[in-house]
Amino acid sequence: MADAVFIEQVTKRFDSFAAVSHLSLGIKQQAVFGLLGPNGAGKTTTLRMIVRILMPDEGTIQVLGQPLGERAQDLIGYLPEERGLYRRMRVHEVLVFLAALKGVDEGEAARRASMWLERLGLADRAENEVNDLSRGMQQKVQFIAAILHRPALLILDEPFTGLDPVNTALIKEVMLELRDEGTTIILSTHLMEQVEQMCDSICLMHKGRKILDGDLKAIKKSYGNNTVRIEFSGDRDFLDIPGLIETTKFYGDVAEVKLHSGGDSQQLLKAAVERGVQIRRFELMEPPLNDIFIEKVSAGNA
Amino acid sequence: MRKIWLVFKREYVTRVRTKAFIFGTIALPLLSLIILAISVFLSGGNSGTTVRIAILDEGGGLAGAVKKMLIENSAQDKTDVQVVETIEQPSPEEDDRFRSQTGAGHLDGYLLLPKGLTAGKAPAQFYAKSFRAMILLGPVQRAVSVALITHRLKEEGKQAGNMQNVFRLAHVQLINLAADGEQDSNEDRFTTAIIAGMLLYMTLVIYGMSTMRSVMEEKSTRIVEILVSSIKPFHLLTGKIVSVGAVALTQYMIWAVTIGVLVGYSSYIAHLVRPGASAPSLHLPPALLIYLVIFFLAGYFIYASLYAAAGAIVSTDEEAHQAQLPLTLLIVGSFLLFNVVLNDPNSTLSVVLSITPFLSPILMTLRVAIAPPPFWQIALALALSILTTIWVIRFSAKIYRVGILMYGKRPSLRELRRWLRYS
Numbered sequence: 001m002a003d004a005v006f007i008e009q010v011t012k013r014f015d016s017f018a019a020v021s022h023l024s025l026g027i028k029q030q031a032v033f034g035l036l037g038p039n040g041a042g043k044t045t046t047l048r049m050i051v052r053i054l055m056p057d058e059g060t061i062q063v064l065g066q067p068l069g070e071r072a073q074d075l076i077g078y079l080p081e082e083r084g085l086y087r088r089m090r091v092h093e094v095l096v097f098l099a100a101l102k103g104v105d106e107g108e109a110a111r112r113a114s115m116w117l118e119r120l121g122l123a124d125r126a127e128n129e130v131n132d133l134s135r136g137m138q139q140k141v142q143f144i145a146a147i148l149h150r151p152a153l154l155i156l157d158e159p160f161t162g163l164d165p166v167n168t169a170l171i172k173e174v175m176l177e178l179r180d181e182g183t184t185i186i187l188s189t190h191l192m193e194q195v196e197q198m199c200d201s202i203c204l205m206h207k208g209r210k211i212l213d214g215d216l217k218a219i220k221k222s223y224g225n226n227t228v229r230i231e232f233s234g235d236r237d238f239l240d241i242p243g244l245i246e247t248t249k250f251y252g253d254v255a256e257v258k259l260h261s262g263g264d265s266q267q268l269l270k271a272a273v274e275r276g277v278q279i280r281r282f283e284l285m286e287p288p289l290n291d292i293f294i295e296k297v298s299a300g301n302a
Numbered sequence: 303m304r305k306i307w308l309v310f311k312r313e314y315v316t317r318v319r320t321k322a323f324i325f326g327t328i329a330l331p332l333l334s335l336i337i338l339a340i341s342v343f344l345s346g347g348n349s350g351t352t353v354r355i356a357i358l359d360e361g362g363g364l365a366g367a368v369k370k371m372l373i374e375n376s377a378q379d380k381t382d383v384q385v386v387e388t389i390e391q392p393s394p395e396e397d398d399r400f401r402s403q404t405g406a407g408h409l410d411g412y413l414l415l416p417k418g419l420t421a422g423k424a425p426a427q428f429y430a431k432s433f434r435a436m437i438l439l440g441p442v443q444r445a446v447s448v449a450l451i452t453h454r455l456k457e458e459g460k461q462a463g464n465m466q467n468v469f470r471l472a473h474v475q476l477i478n479l480a481a482d483g484e485q486d487s488n489e490d491r492f493t494t495a496i497i498a499g500m501l502l503y504m505t506l507v508i509y510g511m512s513t514m515r516s517v518m519e520e521k522s523t524r525i526v527e528i529l530v531s532s533i534k535p536f537h538l539l540t541g542k543i544v545s546v547g548a549v550a551l552t553q554y555m556i557w558a559v560t561i562g563v564l565v566g567y568s569s570y571i572a573h574l575v576r577p578g579a580s581a582p583s584l585h586l587p588p589a590l591l592i593y594l595v596i597f598f599l600a601g602y603f604i605y606a607s608l609y610a611a612a613g614a615i616v617s618t619d620e621e622a623h624q625a626q627l628p629l630t631l632l633i634v635g636s637f638l639l640f641n642v643v644l645n646d647p648n649s650t651l652s653v654v655l656s657i658t659p660f661l662s663p664i665l666m667t668l669r670v671a672i673a674p675p676p677f678w679q680i681a682l683a684l685a686l687s688i689l690t691t692i693w694v695i696r697f698s699a700k701i702y703r704v705g706i707l708m709y710g711k712r713p714s715l716r717e718l719r720r721w722l723r724y725s
Contacts, residue, residue: 078527
């Protein structure tokens with residue numbers, strides 16, 4: 001099976017500034033792929049090149065085994081980071097128009113639009129002008145616009161910003177459902193928690209370059225299991241064990257402790273018991289993606 | 303093609319639905335109805351339209367004859383004049399009195415016949431304030447001439463008894479013979495030309511700006527990103543421009559039909575306003591209507607694609623105002639050259655100007671309306687206009703392609719040149 005997206009040695013410059021340089025990337029089909037990186041890393045530029053809004057200066061991009069063109073374009077659904085719809089059009093009308101532009105028959109588009117508006121709780125807003133909708137509602141309408149033509153490749157640039165937890169969960173549910181039906185999803189986000197929950201593989205970009213990519217579980221494993229999460233009540237002093245702990249972070253009565261490589265977590269437990277600290281939870285965990293992200297990016301800045 | 307059609311349809315439907323469109327479409331016929339009613343109301347033998355003048359005869363012996371001639375000829379001259387007062391050998395204070403009365407609007411004007419007039423040493427002077435009085439200049443001139451000649455003959459000892467019949471001056475009416483052999487009066491053609499030019503000027507500016515705002519809306523709401531990921535920018539631009547043009551044509555059609563009906567029933571409407579009144583005629587030859595539409599399209603495509611490019615460059619209303627200024631000036635410019643063409647529609651300058659692209663839509667229509675130019679000139683103007691349009695659309699599409707995705711600062715001219723090399 002061809003890669004959903006295959007990017008080879010792609011460079012995009014704006015004047016002399018290279019927003020993306022020499023990026024090569026293969027994205028597997030029927031999976032959720034996370035594109036990560038700090039602000040200005042070149043994520044949105046990369047996505048815009050995949051949807052053919054921007055043309056790369058160098059290199060090639062293939063989508064589902066085809067070179068980028070009008071046919072490939074119709075296979076892609078895109079939710080841009082900058083949201084917006086025609087303000088004075090009715091919700092249902094906008095959806096039919098956008099789906100028809102992707103090649104869906106208008107009658108069929110109308111049926112699907114009604115179905116999805118119902119599913120995302122917007123059925124009673126179908127005949128309202130877009131203007132009359134709240135921002136969160138507009139965002140859901142845009143999400144529907146991105147999936148209405150049943151794209152094989154769905155590109156979501158920061159899909160959760162501005163959504164409340166209920167709607168975030170709803171969108172996530174739909175995304176996973178689409179993935180199970182065979183859709184490839186590319187997700188660009190800052191929220192590491194979402195990535196950890198949803199993504200099968202990731203690519204971390206920084207300053208226009210790829211600094212890390214691959215299967216999410218494999219990446220985490222390679223960073224070792226040397227983080228301990230302790231939920232406790234009592235004095236924090238027991239964590240002062242010379243030579244064992246690299247960093248400690250406190251979140252209320254939870255401590256996230258990173259050990260030096262090869263450090264034995266049992267020493268930590270022993271110290272706690274000796275000092276009479278009440279332990280409610282003691283967990284050996286993979287390093288949070290957040291830490292990997294920060295570590296990689298700060299290393300890249302140096 | 304299907305995608306262009308979709309863009310076309312969306313733009314057309316949402317536009318025709320707007321209040322602005324409905325209002326504009328209704329407003330023009332309504333306005334013409336009101337103007338028709340007002341002009342009928344003002345034109346019929348109403349006391350408000352009588353021109354009131356006085357005659358001051360410094361030498362004496364002429365005023366009576368002038369007054370008689372003016373009144374006698376008023377029917378033929380289609381004037382309604384009333385000589386309020388005639389004074390022979392007035393004092394200088396009386397001169398001042400009439401001047402101040404005219405200034406205050408009690409009189410429309412006064413005629414001063416100086417002492418040296420009979421000897422041919424000084425000209426008669428007609429002091430007029432209102433436009434209505436100025437129209438009297440011709441009749442006044444004739445009346446004074448006849449009175450003067452009669453007076454001189456009398457001095458020579460000739461009996462002037464029946465001389466007034468001898469000196470009754472002929473009226474020459476100017477009739478413009480159109481190419482199709484149709485007769486209509488020059489004033490009608492002049493009015494039609496001005497109306498056609500105004501209409502073209504207004505619709506070009508209004509619909510050009512409308513295209514620009516449409517581009518800006520897609521840009522500012524950022525929906526353009528979704529659009530460009532679905533359709534080629536050139537197709538998007540094409541669909542949009544053709545659609546706004548179709549909206550304009552729809553409006554034209556509605557106007558043409560309603561105004562046609564209005565003109566057809568104008569005498570009936572005139573009768574309603576003031577029983578017995580006749581309606582002013584507006585002559586619209588069908589050929590002119592066809593050329594009006596053709597040249598509207600030619601002008602529209604040039605200007606709309608330029609306005610679209612301008613809309614793609616800018617991000618804020620303030621910038622939009624600056625960017626559209628040169629375009630609007632270009633249209634206003636051709637409007638200002640109106641006079642050149644009106645004065646002498648067939649002079650070399652008029653011909654050259656009316657064939658020049660960008661200017662031709664308005665100026666050629668004007669010439670067609672006044673005095674139909676040779677067909678090859680119309681054809682040449684159209685051909686040049688179409689070639690320019692193709693070039694301008696290509697140029698605008700490139701600017702549009704880059705511009706719609708650029709936010710922030712308005713680009714400098716140098717940056718624009720680089721954009722042209724991008725795509």
